[in-house]
Amino acid sequence: MKDTIPWQYNEFTQVGKDYSKPEEVEDFEARHSDFRDLEGDSNAVLDLLGVSENDILIDFGSGTGVFARQAAQRCRQVHAVDVSQAMLDYARNVAIRAGVTNIEYHHGGFLTFEYDGPPVDYITTTLAFHHLPDFWKGIALKRMYTMLKPKGKLFIHDGVIEVDGAIDNITALIDRLGEAGGEEMREDAEEHFRKEFSTYDWIIDGLLTRAGFEIESREIVDGVMASYYCLRPE
Ligand SMILES: C[S@@+](CC[C@H](N)C(=O)[O-])C[C@H]1O[C@@H](n2cnc3c(N)ncnc32)[C@H](O)[C@@H]1O
Structure with missing residues (x-):
């Protein structure tokens, strides 16, 4: 923000996984390839x-x-x-x-x-929006709205939690990631839920609609991993 308010959240401070470290960056694609098809998912x-x-x-x-x-x-x-x-x-x-x-x-x-x-x-x-606490997610969505054309589209893919079965679904996700990527990936996933800001679907729904977006479609796989396709109306 141009005129940063004194109590502005410092988004440059790494919380949870520290992506400012070159060694984390070098390893990133290899680690994520254990559970994602980076190019294929992007193209889809x-x-x-x-x-x-x-x-x-x-x-x-x-x-x-x-x-x-x-x-x-x-x-x-x-x-x-x-x-x-x-x-x-x-x-x-x-x-x-x-x-x-x-x-x-x-x-x-x-x-x-x-x-x-x-x-x-x-x-x-x-897999980035969860780095902001919820209040700041709301601010971020309003900023994105102003950058988009009328009829422009917003896509968010991230950890988003359905209320029913939340603890079991998160535990199952951590287990799956551990099986796919080993102990380090399991620890990363635990760290994510311990320190970062993945939130409930009803909160993301509310933040999106109150920022002015229409949710065209949303899918939450296994109650924890969401894809939102949203429209900025005219
Ligand atoms: C898990 S990685 C995901 C990277 C990439 N989008 C992908 O799907 O492979 C999260 C990225 O978000 C960045 N990040 C964290 N907080 C952010 C913020 N407030 N604004 C923009 N990027 C942020 C991190 O530096 C990191 O590169």
Whole structure:
């Protein structure tokens, strides 16, 4: 934010997993490949969103940049935004080696990225929104709303918890991640729920609609992992 309020949440302070460390960044894709298809999942989302050649897209919490690079192959301009300079450096280097030239990298976050370009067609964020406490998620969604064109779309994929069976579903997720990725992945998952801010579906639903979005579709797999496709109405 330009005029940061004195009690502004400091989104640059790493909470839980520390993505400012180069060693965490180097290992990130290998660890996540144990339980995700990084490129395949990105392309499935881009297909569903219908991203095309004249579009502009902002990806918040862009990490190592897999989604941004897949998006860049389909659209005019991608803005990759992350609070971790180490993530941005890694992503930029991979893109340079791959000859991708239509991604701009921004050191900032949901609360601090100042976008001064034309309103965008899409905003996406994958496994990053849980880094903000709920009050600040609300502020972030209102900021995203202002960056989007009327009829622009917002996609959020993240840990979001259904009330019924919450504890059992989280425990089962941690077990599955431990089986897929080993002890370190299990510890990461436990750390996530201990310290980071994954929240209830009814809270995310309320935050989205109160920020002005229409939820076009939402799916919560195994009661814990959500995909929201949302529209900024005219
Ligand atoms: C689990 S990684 C996900 C990276 C990537 N989106 C993916 O799906 O592979 C979370 C990312 O969010 C970033 N992050 C954390 N807090 C953030 C914030 N407030 N604004 C933007 N990015 C943030 C971290 O630095 C990290 O790169």
